[in-house]
Amino acid sequence: MSYLFPSATITFDAALRDLASGSPKARALAAHALGGVTDPVERRRAVDALVRALDDDRPEVRAEACSSLGELAEPGAIAALIKRLGDGAAPVRQNAAIALGTMRAADGFEPLAEALADGPADLRFQAATSLAEVDPQRAFAYVLKALDDKDPQVVGAAALSVGAIASELGEADKRDTARTALGDKLEHADTGARFDIAYALADLDDARGKSTLVAALADEGRAWDAVTALSRLRATAELSKAVSGKKTPHEAATLAAGRLLALEPDNDIAKKAIVDALVHRKVHVRGIAIEQLGEIGGAWAKAPLDKLARSGKGSELLEPIANALRAIEGRT
Numbered sequence: 001m002s003y004l005f006p007s008a009t010i011t012f013d014a015a016l017r018d019l020a021s022g023s024p025k026a027r028a029l030a031a032h033a034l035g036g037v038t039d040p041v042e043r044r045r046a047v048d049a050l051v052r053a054l055d056d057d058r059p060e061v062r063a064e065a066c067s068s069l070g071e072l073a074e075p076g077a078i079a080a081l082i083k084r085l086g087d088g089a090a091p092v093r094q095n096a097a098i099a100l101g102t103m104r105a106a107d108g109f110e111p112l113a114e115a116l117a118d119g120p121a122d123l124r125f126q127a128a129t130s131l132a133e134v135d136p137q138r139a140f141a142y143v144l145k146a147l148d149d150k151d152p153q154v155v156g157a158a159a160l161s162v163g164a165i166a167s168e169l170g171e172a173d174k175r176d177t178a179r180t181a182l183g184d185k186l187e188h189a190d191t192g193a194r195f196d197i198a199y200a201l202a203d204l205d206d207a208r209g210k211s212t213l214v215a216a217l218a219d220e221g222r223a224w225d226a227v228t229a230l231s232r233l234r235a236t237a238e239l240s241k242a243v244s245g246k247k248t249p250h251e252a253a254t255l256a257a258g259r260l261l262a263l264e265p266d267n268d269i270a271k272k273a274i275v276d277a278l279v280h281r282k283v284h285v286r287g288i289a290i291e292q293l294g295e296i297g298g299a300w301a302k303a304p305l306d307k308l309a310r311s312g313k314g315s316e317l318l319e320p321i322a323n324a325l326r327a328i329e330g331r332t
Contacts, residue, residue, distance in 0.1 A: 010029065010030065010033045012034075012037065012039075012042050012046075014030075015030040015033045015034050015046075016030070016034075016045065016046075016049055017030075018030035019031055019034065019049050019050075019053055019061075020049070024058045024060065024061065027053070027056060027058065027061045028058070028060045028061045028063075028064045029064075031050060031053050031061055031064035031065045031067075031068055032064045032067070032068060034046040034049065034050055034068050034072075035064075035067060035068030035069075035070075035071035035072060036071070037072065043072060043074070046068075046072065047069065047072055047074040047076065047077055050065045050068050050069050050072070050077070051065075051069070051076075051077055051080045053065035054066065054069075054080050054081075054083070054084055059087070059088075059089035059091060059092050060091070062084065062087065062089065062092045063089070063091040063092045063094075063095045064095075066081060066084055066092060066095035066096045066098070066099050067095045067098070067099065069081060069099050070095070070098060070099025070100070070101075070102040070103055071102070073102070073103045075103075075105070078100070078103065078105045078107050078108060079107070081096045081099050081100055081105070081108070082096070082100070082107070082108055082111045084096035085097060085100075085111055085112070085115050085119070085123065090120070090122040090123075093115075093119075093120075093122070093123050093126075094122055094123065094125075094126045097112060097115065097123060097126040097127050097129075097130045098126060098129075098130060100112060100130055100134065101126075101129060101130030101131070101132075101133035101134055102133065104133055104134050104135075105134060106134065106135065108130075108134060109131065109134050109135055109138060109139075112127045112130050112131050112134065113127075113131060113139075113142050115127040116128055116131060116142055116143075116146055117142075121151040121153065121154060124146070124149060124151065124154045125151070125153050125154045125157045126157070128143050128146050128154060128157040128158040128160075128161050129157055129160070129161055131143060131161070132161040132164060132165050136164075136165045136168055136169060137165075137169065139161065139165060140162070140165050140166070140169075140174060143158045143161040143162050143165065144158075144162055144177070144178070144181055146158035147159060147162065147181055147182070147185055152188065152189075152190030152192060152193040153192065153193070155185065155188060155190070155193045155196075155197075156190075156192050156193045156195070156196030156197070157196070159182055159185065159193070159196045159197045159199075159200040160196050160199065160200050162178045162181065162182060162200055163178060163182065163199070163200025163201065163202075163203035163204055164200070164203060165178075166178035166179075166203075166204055167203045167204055175204055178200075178204060179201065179204055179206050182197050182200050182201050182204075182206075183201070183206070183208055185197050186198065186201070186208060186209055186212075194209075194212050195212055195213070195216050195222055195225075195226075197209060197212075198210070198212035198213050198229065199213070199225060199226075199229045202229035202230070202232045202233050203229075203232065205232070205233070207233050207235070209229075210230070210233060210235060210238065213226045213229050213230050213233075213235075213238070214226070214230070214238050214241070217238075217241070217242045217245060217247070217248050217252065218245070218247035218248065220249050223242075223248060223249045223251075223252035224249075224251060224252045224255060226242075226252070227239065227242055227252050227255045227256045227259060228255075228259075230242070230256075230259075231256075231259035231262070231263075234263055236260060236263050236264060239256045239259055239260040239263070240260060240267075240269065240270075242256035243256045243257045243260060243269060243270055243273045244269065244273070250277070250280060250282065250285045251284070251285055251288055253273065253277075254273070254274060254277040254280075254285055254288045254289050254292065255288060255292065256270075257270040257271075257273040257274040257277070257289075257292065258270075258274060258288075258289075258291075258292025258293070258295065258296055259292075261274065261292075261296045261297075262295070262296045265296070265298065271300065274289050274292055274293060275289075275301075275304045277289035278290065278293075278304055278305070278308050278313075279308065279311075279313055283313075283316055283317070286308070286313060286314075286317060287317060287320060290305070290308075290317060290320045290321055290324050291320065291324070293305060293324050293328070294320070294323055294324030294327040294328070295327070297324065297327075297328045298328065298331070298332060299328070299332045301324075301328055302325060302328060302329075305321050305324055305325055305328075306325070308321060309321045309322075
């Protein structure tokens with residue numbers, strides 16, 4: 001999580017100076033910038049400065065320091081990050097948990113497990129994800145138990161971790177246990193939790209949550225993930241509805257066209273939809289269409305891509321167009 005997205009670069013020495021004595025905004029910016037340090041000597045100095053910043057009186061500075069320490073992945077910072085799991089500001093403790101997960105910090109497993117059991121809801125939510133990153137095998141029992149949490153967002157995060165762990169480890173007993181536990185929660189009262197449970201089941205090639213995924217195709221915030229899960233289930237009929245559905249967000253509809261073509265290479269409706277997306281008014285939708293064609297496009301996709309490259313709408317996308325054309329050429 002980042003509070004600030006600086007548009008200009010900052011020198012290493014300036015970042016250290018600002019982190020020590022700048023305004024709150026400057027300190028947060030500096031803490032954010034130090035996460036990108038690569039020089040070994042500078043990394044050591046950056047880590048020392050960021051660990052000190054974990055005691056800053058402003059939560060936005062502490063949160064950025066946690067995030068950057070996670071990016072730098074310096075083992076010496078783990079103890080200080082564990083301490084911040086008890087921070088009084090939610091963004092700080094969440095970023096500390098994220099950092100420990102990113103670092104796969106073995107020493108952080110027990111504190112994260114305790115946080116999942118007894119921490120505030122915002123921390124339990126993040127701990128469910130971070131535990132699975134630190135040690136999936138050990139985490140399975142903890143996140144399985146968290147499916148009974150009273151907070152629906154924690155239930156959703158736990159469900160996603162249960163599905164991801166069982167899928168990743170590939171152990172038959174864990175997959176069966178996960179399917180049973182997730183299936184028992186599929187009628188959860190909360191819409192978000194139901195969706196996460198359905199998504200997790202799809203991760204395990206279990207289609208019992210398909211109707212929940214289909215209902216989410218009209219949801220701006222969940223449609224993309226719904227298409228991803230339906231693709232995993234090879235649900236071609238539902239993907240077809242997503243492509244042509246008037247309520248499906250353009251981004252998700254374009255992804256659905258690409259995923260449908262991966263399953264049905266001769267689907268003319270999906271071809272037309274993805275070619276139409278190449279000239280969409282939003283540049284990122286055009287970018288999604290180009291990316292999908294790079295993955296699944298055949299010879300038929302060359303002409304529309306060439307046409308886009310020669311048009312004004314393609315001027316910002318020449319490199320991805322070229323990459324897609326090369327990928328198509330390699331396949332055809």
